[in-house]
Amino acid sequence: MRTFDFTPFTRSAIGFDHLFELLNSQASESTENYPPYDIVRTGEDTFRINLAVAGFAPSDINIMAQQNLLVVSGRKTEQEKTEYLYQGISARAFERRFNLADYVEVENAAFENGLLQLNLARKVPEAMKPRRIEINAAIPLNEKRLGSIKAA
Structure with a gap:
């Protein structure tokens, strides 16, 4: 399978090697489409995969x-030989692989009416979330300089 050359991007994108490898691997994967599945956004940071x-x-x-990887595989247990018409x-x-973004976790799985439902959620740690930095009122820069000059 043909891959795209990401060399021009890798010169200035430090630490994104995994992303470029992921894009190349997606392009080279087979067109296997069994079992069929849906990916549904159920909230701002929640998703559901239905297989x-x-x-x-x-x-x-x-x-x-x-x-960053979810693998769902299935194999029927051996049963007596059945003659199908x-x-x-x-x-x-089957084996289905889903690449997950950072901090996306599988919360639970359910099986109902022939559908496997996997509920996922993005749980970003508090330390990684953006936070607002308050600016404190301080001595103006000119007064600060004058104070250090007078002390000398």
Whole structure:
């Protein structure tokens, strides 16, 4: 697969190597589209991923959250051989990877009516949030200089 050359941007963008690698990897990923999914914004800092996993039981699905990565995989447990006349509901194994922004965490997961729902929230630590710095009234700069000159 063809990748884009980010060299001109990397000269002045320090610490963004991961972002450029992420963009290149997204371009080179296969066009696998199973299982289908939706990503929904449910609030300013909350999201939901809905995966259509019909035919799977909750015990057949594994959810692994790592830093900046969410991996959802499914594998059917072996059952007795069934003779299908037509099989339209896929039961093949899958693995879906979702790249998460910094401070996005999986809050919980639910399984209902063949949909796996993953609720995510961005939880920025207080130390990382922007804060307003108050300006204190101080001695004017000219008076400060005069005071140091008189003391000398």
